Amino acid sequence: MLIVRRPVRRLLVALLPLLALAAAACSDPMTTTDPQSDFADTVHGVYQIVTILAAIVFVAVLALTLILAIVFHERPGRRAQQFHGNSKLEVVWTIIPVAIVTVIAIPTFRAIADTTDPAPDDAITIAVTGHQWWFEFEYEGTGLVTANEIHIPAGRATSFLLRSDDVIHSFWVPQLAGKVDLIPGHENELWFTPHENAARPEPYLGQCAEFCGLSHANMRFRVYVDTPQNFSAWIEAQQASRIAPANEATAAGETLFLSSSCVGCHTVKGTAAAGSIGPDLSHIGSRSTIASGIMDNDRESLIRWISNPDREKPGVVLMPAFESQMTQEQIASIADYLLSLQ
Amino acid sequence: MATAVETLAPPATQSGIWSWITTIDHKRIGALYAITGFIFFLVGGVEALLIRAQLAVPNGDVIDPELFNQLFGVHALTMIFLAVMPMGAGFFNYMIPLMIGARDVAFPRLNALSYWIFLGGALLLTSSFIFGGAPDAGWFAYAPLTSEQFSPGRNMDFYVLGILMLGVSSMAAALNFAVTIINMRAPGMSLLRMPVFVWMTLIISALLILALPPLTVALLQLLFDRHYETSFLSPGGGGDPLLWQHLFWVFGHPEVYILILPAMGIVSETLPVFSRKPLFGYSAIVFSGMAIAFLGWAVWSHHMYTTGLGPVQKSIFAGTTMTIGVPTGIKIFNWLATMYGGSIRFTTSMYFAVAFIALFTIGGISGVMHASPPIDTQQQDTYWIVAHIHYVLVGGALMGIFSGIYYWFPKMTGRFLGEGLGQVHFWLMFIGINLTFFPMHFLGTAGMPRRIYTYDSGMGWDFWNMVATIGALVIGVSLLVFIANFFRAMGQKPTAPNNPWDAATLEWATTSPPPEHDFDLIPIVRGRDPLWFDRDHGHAPAAAPDSAVHIHLPPPSYYPMMMAVGVLLLAVGPMTHLVLTAFGAVVIAYSVWGWALEPTD
Numbered sequence: 001m002l003i004v005r006r007p008v009r010r011l012l013v014a015l016l017p018l019l020a021l022a023a024a025a026c027s028d029p030m031t032t033t034d035p036q037s038d039f040a041d042t043v044h045g046v047y048q049i050v051t052i053l054a055a056i057v058f059v060a061v062l063a064l065t066l067i068l069a070i071v072f073h074e075r076p077g078r079r080a081q082q083f084h085g086n087s088k089l090e091v092v093w094t095i096i097p098v099a100i101v102t103v104i105a106i107p108t109f110r111a112i113a114d115t116t117d118p119a120p121d122d123a124i125t126i127a128v129t130g131h132q133w134w135f136e137f138e139y140e141g142t143g144l145v146t147a148n149e150i151h152i153p154a155g156r157a158t159s160f161l162l163r164s165d166d167v168i169h170s171f172w173v174p175q176l177a178g179k180v181d182l183i184p185g186h187e188n189e190l191w192f193t194p195h196e197n198a199a200r201p202e203p204y205l206g207q208c209a210e211f212c213g214l215s216h217a218n219m220r221f222r223v224y225v226d227t228p229q230n231f232s233a234w235i236e237a238q239q240a241s242r243i244a245p246a247n248e249a250t251a252a253g254e255t256l257f258l259s260s261s262c263v264g265c266h267t268v269k270g271t272a273a274a275g276s277i278g279p280d281l282s283h284i285g286s287r288s289t290i291a292s293g294i295m296d297n298d299r300e301s302l303i304r305w306i307s308n309p310d311r312e313k314p315g316v317v318l319m320p321a322f323e324s325q326m327t328q329e330q331i332a333s334i335a336d337y338l339l340s341l342q
Numbered sequence: 343m344a345t346a347v348e349t350l351a352p353p354a355t356q357s358g359i360w361s362w363i364t365t366i367d368h369k370r371i372g373a374l375y376a377i378t379g380f381i382f383f384l385v386g387g388v389e390a391l392l393i394r395a396q397l398a399v400p401n402g403d404v405i406d407p408e409l410f411n412q413l414f415g416v417h418a419l420t421m422i423f424l425a426v427m428p429m430g431a432g433f434f435n436y437m438i439p440l441m442i443g444a445r446d447v448a449f450p451r452l453n454a455l456s457y458w459i460f461l462g463g464a465l466l467l468t469s470s471f472i473f474g475g476a477p478d479a480g481w482f483a484y485a486p487l488t489s490e491q492f493s494p495g496r497n498m499d500f501y502v503l504g505i506l507m508l509g510v511s512s513m514a515a516a517l518n519f520a521v522t523i524i525n526m527r528a529p530g531m532s533l534l535r536m537p538v539f540v541w542m543t544l545i546i547s548a549l550l551i552l553a554l555p556p557l558t559v560a561l562l563q564l565l566f567d568r569h570y571e572t573s574f575l576s577p578g579g580g581g582d583p584l585l586w587q588h589l590f591w592v593f594g595h596p597e598v599y600i601l602i603l604p605a606m607g608i609v610s611e612t613l614p615v616f617s618r619k620p621l622f623g624y625s626a627i628v629f630s631g632m633a634i635a636f637l638g639w640a641v642w643s644h645h646m647y648t649t650g651l652g653p654v655q656k657s658i659f660a661g662t663t664m665t666i667g668v669p670t671g672i673k674i675f676n677w678l679a680t681m682y683g684g685s686i687r688f689t690t691s692m693y694f695a696v697a698f699i700a701l702f703t704i705g706g707i708s709g710v711m712h713a714s715p716p717i718d719t720q721q722q723d724t725y726w727i728v729a730h731i732h733y734v735l736v737g738g739a740l741m742g743i744f745s746g747i748y749y750w751f752p753k754m755t756g757r758f759l760g761e762g763l764g765q766v767h768f769w770l771m772f773i774g775i776n777l778t779f780f781p782m783h784f785l786g787t788a789g790m791p792r793r794i795y796t797y798d799s800g801m802g803w804d805f806w807n808m809v810a811t812i813g814a815l816v817i818g819v820s821l822l823v824f825i826a827n828f829f830r831a832m833g834q835k836p837t838a839p840n841n842p843w844d845a846a847t848l849e850w851a852t853t854s855p856p857p858e859h860d861f862d863l864i865p866i867v868r869g870r871d872p873l874w875f876d877r878d879h880g881h882a883p884a885a886a887p888d889s890a891v892h893i894h895l896p897p898p899s900y901y902p903m904m905m906a907v908g909v910l911l912l913a914v915g916p917m918t919h920l921v922l923t924a925f926g927a928v929v930i931a932y933s934v935w936g937w938a939l940e941p942t943d
Binding site: 027028029030031032033042043046047050051054057058061062064065068069072073074075078079080081082083084085086089090093094096097098100101104105108109111112113115116132166167168170172174177178179180181183184185186188189205207208209210211212213214215216217218314315 | 406407408411478479480484486487492577582583584617618619620621622623624625626648649650652653656657660661664665667668670671672674675676678679681682683684685686687688696699700703704707708710711713714715716717718719720721722723724786787788789790791792793794795796797800801802803
């Protein structure tokens with residue numbers, strides 16, 4: 001008897017602080033419970049209704065189980081009552097789940113309709129292409145192509161056209177929207193409007209959510225929500241063509257870069273580098289990370305990356321390990337050049 | 343013995359390893375399934391512990407990414423196809439003929455064939471770790487990641503061919519059990535007098551018979567895409583990767599019910615016995631089982647909410663998925679009502695049964711939550727889903743299976759598992775499960791994706807990952823306690839009486855363990871709970887017949903095992919050299935011939 005009661009009670013008491021801690025999870029960078037766009041709000045609204053109902057059912061069924069286990073535990077003189085069922089009760093507990101499910105279904109259907117509306121006409125359109133293992137972004141109508149980091153304006157809709165070049169990936173920035181898959185041979189659309197007050201200097205973190213091979217865990221991206229002014233400035237800066245080397249060192253880096261096999265895969269606008277296999281590097285110096293968000297964008301990381309990408313991000317075989325083709329000085333020179341591409 | 347000129351003489355021995363290889367006794371085959379399933383359960387457990395070790399801390403480097411990506415997929419395949427399904431099949435094999443008062447299944451040699459093909463498929467799949475790499479695209483193996491282009495190794499071939507073999511095995515077993523249950527019940531056992539466990543087995547058989555063909559089609563498409571230049575699944579050649587997802591989940595979702603319904607059947611046996619009263623709402627439980635199985639066919643796209651389905655499809659699949667919550671809720675209420683008014687004996691089996699209700703409910707609730715497509719867009723492919731499936735499959739299916747193990751162990755072995763060790767096992771496992779899987783809800787809510795071998799610190803995921811890893815270790819320790827309990831029990835003398843728990847179903851009418859022919863006299867069924875009906879209405883057990891009466895049992899046979907070897911060769915061929923496939927076909931043809939001409943007395 002006591003064996004049943006004590007540990008279970010202890011367990012329930014232990015669960016309460018757990019729930020409190022879970023609530024604190026709101027400050028986590030990929031939290032699903034701190035929505036910052038209309039889409040995320042809609043989802044969170046349904047989530048809250050369903051979570052409250054789920055909590056009620058959870059407590060009720062567990063309490064009932066525990067109470068029955070305790071009250072009807074065998075003891076001297078007790079005889080089990082022999083009955084087989086009760087039609088009225090069966091009706092009652094058919095209606096209970098039907099009612100709960102109905103309460104969940106109505107806001108669900110409404111939210112499905114809300115989140116599949118067509119995007120407004122003034123929406124910014126970004127074509128997203130999934131690659132193993134990085135995201136390519138092309139701002140339609142601007143010629144602006146970038147990778148793994150994007151800027152979008154607060155208070156205005158952005159529409160994402162989701163495609164894939166190889167396997168299935170999934171586009172997910174939890175605070176801004178639920179995930180939608182990138183499927184080869186299909187095009188999916190996702191749009192949302194970040195809150196007016198969602199603009200901030202720190203990025204919203206995103207990550208590929210569909211297993212896509214060896215470095216799936218390393219396929220991350222960042223979404224910066226800017227004020228409209230900052231966004232316009234960013235677009236303008238990113239549209240700039242070739243950034244002339246500011247000093248001799250970066251000029252040497254550019255020469256080396258353009259004479260190496262880098263140009264076969266990467267584009268730097270306004271130069272001979274026009275490859276389209278790897279990320280566009282025209283303004284790589286302005287990004288905060290490299291290697292799809294797993295490394296800071298600084299000199300030391302760039303040198304490590306160029307030296308041996310596969311060591312930093314397993315499975316990156318399309319880009320060779322340049323440590324076997326170049327000296328460390330040459331690699332550092334290219335890193336300096338890339339950082340100058342603001 | 344005219345036919346013996348052309349075929350092998352039937353095996354003669356009744357003991358030793360050959361007697362197990364050639365056995366067609368449903369009880370021995372059941373034991374083989376159960377033990378093999380449990381061994382693979384331990385293999386799957388080790389895989390899980392490696393995964394948890396890697397994820398215990400951010401940027402962990404216990405195992406490399408290649409191995410991690412193999413482990414999470416093979417862990418799922420092992421637990422689903424090589425552990426939970428065969429442990430369920432162990433109970434079907436051992437118990438169904440006994441529970442319906444029969445002397446064996448309808449097709450005893452086919453039954454042996456199912457086991458040996460299962461073993462071949464299981465070994466093929468697991469051997470991939472030795473022969474160049476295990477499947478590394480998850481158990482769901484989404485195209486086009488599985489194509490020759492993106493998975494050039496042999497990894498995915500082991501997946502395709504291993505699962506094809508397991509499918510053949512399950513198909514044969516499902517047909518066998520459906521025929522057995524429909525045709526071989528003892529006199530008086532009408533359909534609505536069948537024990538719920540038998541009902542669930544019948545329903546699972548129907549699910550398997552209908553669910554395996556779409557999977558087989560998908561696997562053959564993948565096999566042909568990989569090896570013979572077709573492009574069913576690759577967009578480059580006019581195919582569509584989403585085709586795989588539809589076919590896979592048309593199988594995959596019913597598969598979830600294939601895994602959970604045996605546990606529902608088991609607790610529907612153990613809850614009444616240990617509450618000392620009849621099951622509450624027998625018909626409601628049986629018909630809601632059917633409803634779950636039926637609705638299970640109309641929900642597959644809820645695995646695909648993020649693939650760009652239109653609003654109408656999303657709404658329909660959300661509606662059907664939520665509807666499954668209704669029969670499931672009915673079952674839970676009926677189980678609780680079965681405890682109401684009882685005089686409950688808290689044996690270890692009962693602990694597991696009650697824990698089943700509680701933990702399965704948690705998995706059920708979280709399931710209804712992401713039945714809602716908008717919510718699912720945030721929970722899909724996160725640890726929230728990992729928490730959900732593990733509450734259903736560990737908190738549900740496994741708790742049910744352990745309830746069944748403690749309950750039927752005396753019937754199967756004549757010995758009792760220790761209650762003291764049993765309770766230690768139970769509490770460790772109960773605590774371990776909640777410690778491992780409950781925090782995964784928090785991880786999912788904090789946005790941690792599934793199937794990532796590494797994560798950065800500062801995401802708010804560190805603490806709960808460490809807790810989950812500790813929980814996994816606790817589950818591991820609980821299983822060591824169970825294994826100790828098993829060997830301790832097997833070292834004792836068999837003392838179990840026919841019906842130690844005062845249970846109501848026919849398997850308790852014969853000796854523990856039962857004789858090879860199960861029943862000296864086929865029992866007569868007079869009510870839904872036959873042994874209780876006879877007890878309460880003063881029907882004494884019929885006198886044992888004269889021991890001189892001959893009970894005919896089919897002789898053991900080499901051919902099921904031989905044919906399974908042929909099937910294994912058939913499967914290995916596409917990976918190595920098609921000569922092996924041809925050789926396998928010859929072995930199968932010879933086995934069929936010998937099988938057909940084998941004397942049956």
